[in-house]
Amino acid sequence: MSLFNKKSTSASTAEMSFWDHIDELRKHLFRSALAVVAGAIVMAVYNNFIVKKVLMGPTHPDFPTYEYLCKLGKYLGMGDKLCLSKINVKMQSNAVAGQFNVYLNIILIGGFIIAFPYIFWQFWKFIKPALKKNELSRTRGVIFWVSLLFFIGVLFGYFFIAPYTINFFANFSLDDNIENFWTIASYFNTMVPLILGCGLAFQLPLVLFFLAKIDVVSSAFLKKYRKHAILIITVVTSIITPPDILSTIICSIPLVILYEISILLCVRVEKKKKQEEAEEWS
Numbered sequence: 001m002s003l004f005n006k007k008s009t010s011a012s013t014a015e016m017s018f019w020d021h022i023d024e025l026r027k028h029l030f031r032s033a034l035a036v037v038a039g040a041i042v043m044a045v046y047n048n049f050i051v052k053k054v055l056m057g058p059t060h061p062d063f064p065t066y067e068y069l070c071k072l073g074k075y076l077g078m079g080d081k082l083c084l085s086k087i088n089v090k091m092q093s094n095a096v097a098g099q100f101n102v103y104l105n106i107i108l109i110g111g112f113i114i115a116f117p118y119i120f121w122q123f124w125k126f127i128k129p130a131l132k133k134n135e136l137s138r139t140r141g142v143i144f145w146v147s148l149l150f151f152i153g154v155l156f157g158y159f160f161i162a163p164y165t166i167n168f169f170a171n172f173s174l175d176d177n178i179e180n181f182w183t184i185a186s187y188f189n190t191m192v193p194l195i196l197g198c199g200l201a202f203q204l205p206l207v208l209f210f211l212a213k214i215d216v217v218s219s220a221f222l223k224k225y226r227k228h229a230i231l232i233i234t235v236v237t238s239i240i241t242p243p244d245i246l247s248t249i250i251c252s253i254p255l256v257i258l259y260e261i262s263i264l265l266c267v268r269v270e271k272k273k274k275q276e277e278a279e280e281w282s
Contacts, residue, residue, distance in 0.1 A: 024126065025126060028122040028123065028125060028126045029122075031118075031122050032115070032118070032119040032122045032123075035111075035115035035118040035119060035122075036108065036111040036112050036115050036119070037111065038111070038115065039110065039111030039112065039113070039114035039115040040107040040108050040110065040111030041107075041111075042110075042111070042114060043106065043107040043110035043111055043114070044107050047103070047106075047107065050106060050107075050110060051103070051106065054158075055106060055188070055191065058087065058162055058163045058166045058167075058191075059087040059089070059091075059166070060087075061087075063163060064159065065159050065160065065163045066083070066163070069083065069250075070083035087166065087167065087170045089170040089180040089181070089182055090179070090180070090181050090182070091181075091182055091183070091184050091187065092181055092182070092183055092184070093183060093184050093185070094183055095183075095185070098183065098184060098185055099184060101185065102184050102185055102188050105188060105192075106188070109192055109196070113154060113196075113199075116147060116150055116151075116199075117143060117147040120143055120146050120147060120150075121143050124142065124143060142206070145206060146203065146206060149202040149203055149205070149206065150199045150200075150202065150203065151199070152202055153198040153199035153200065153201055153202030153203070154195055154196070154198060154199040156198050156202070156254060157194050157195040157196070157197065157198025157199065158195050158198075160250065160251055161194050161195075161198055161251060162191055162194045162195060164251065165190070165194055166187075166190070166191070169190075201255065201258075202258060204258050204259065204262055205258055205261045205262045205265055206265075208222070208262040208265065208266060209262070209265040209266065209269065212265065212266040212269040212270065213269050217266065218266060218270065219263050219266035219267045219270060222259070222262060222263045222266060223263060226259070226263075229259050230252075230256055230259070233252050233255045233256055233259070234248060234252050237251040237252045237255070
């Protein structure tokens with residue numbers, strides 16, 4: 001079915017013009033924007049908790065990641081190796097509307113995260129008519145899995161990647177006479193890409209799954225470059241974590257697991273294609 005084909009209410013297929021297609025896209029984008037606004041309102045209602053406990057959480061000594069990893073390290077007999085240093089930095093706002101702009105960005109980004117399942121659902125409704133029946137049957141539960149992986153990635157970024165990164169830069173100093181004075185905007189602009197980036201990175205299995213379906217990648221390709229992928233993951237995580245092996249391993253394991261899951265999904269797609277080809281020839 002063409003991308004510009006749309007099922008009508010009478011179950012017949014009607015051809016949509018380019019501008020009809022654009023109008024349909026506009027409707028989905030508008031609904032998504034409303035969902036973000038609704039999520040932003042929720043964020044605004046709980047702004048005190050969101051700012052102090054969530055956004056500024058990694059700068060507080062009682063942040064859960066600091067406490068649990070430190071306890072785990074001591075329980076395993078590793079002493080303070082897993083204990084993250086407390087943030088040693090002062091915050092400031094050097095613009096008239098600096099804090100207000102950050103506040104607006106907080107509630108909008110938070111609104112996007114809250115509304116993500118609905119936003120993806122709207123996106124899915126837009127592209128769904130272009131899929132064939134057999135393709136649709138293989139995409140059942142896609143909204144659930146995409147949303148689940150996104151939220152897991154966001155949580156992983158917030159509780160692991162962001163604290164390690166913030167601590168590293170807070171304690172990095174060229175000279176003892178140099179103090180770290182961050183602007184709140186700089187802090188926010190560092191946190192958000194890390195958190196949202198992890199949310200998107202956790203979509204890797206599903207992305208490769210669909211790429212395998214259209215023969216862009218294969219399980220053989222992913223297996224061949226497995227060592228390269230693991231090396232890249234290790235290098236990236238070693239840069240954003242403290243300079244010790246345990247920290248790098250903790251942050252690398254989930255990403256390596258996602259890569260291995262991607263290979264398994266590609267193998268599954270390839271087996272399914274072979275079965276369909278065998279049925280066609282029989």
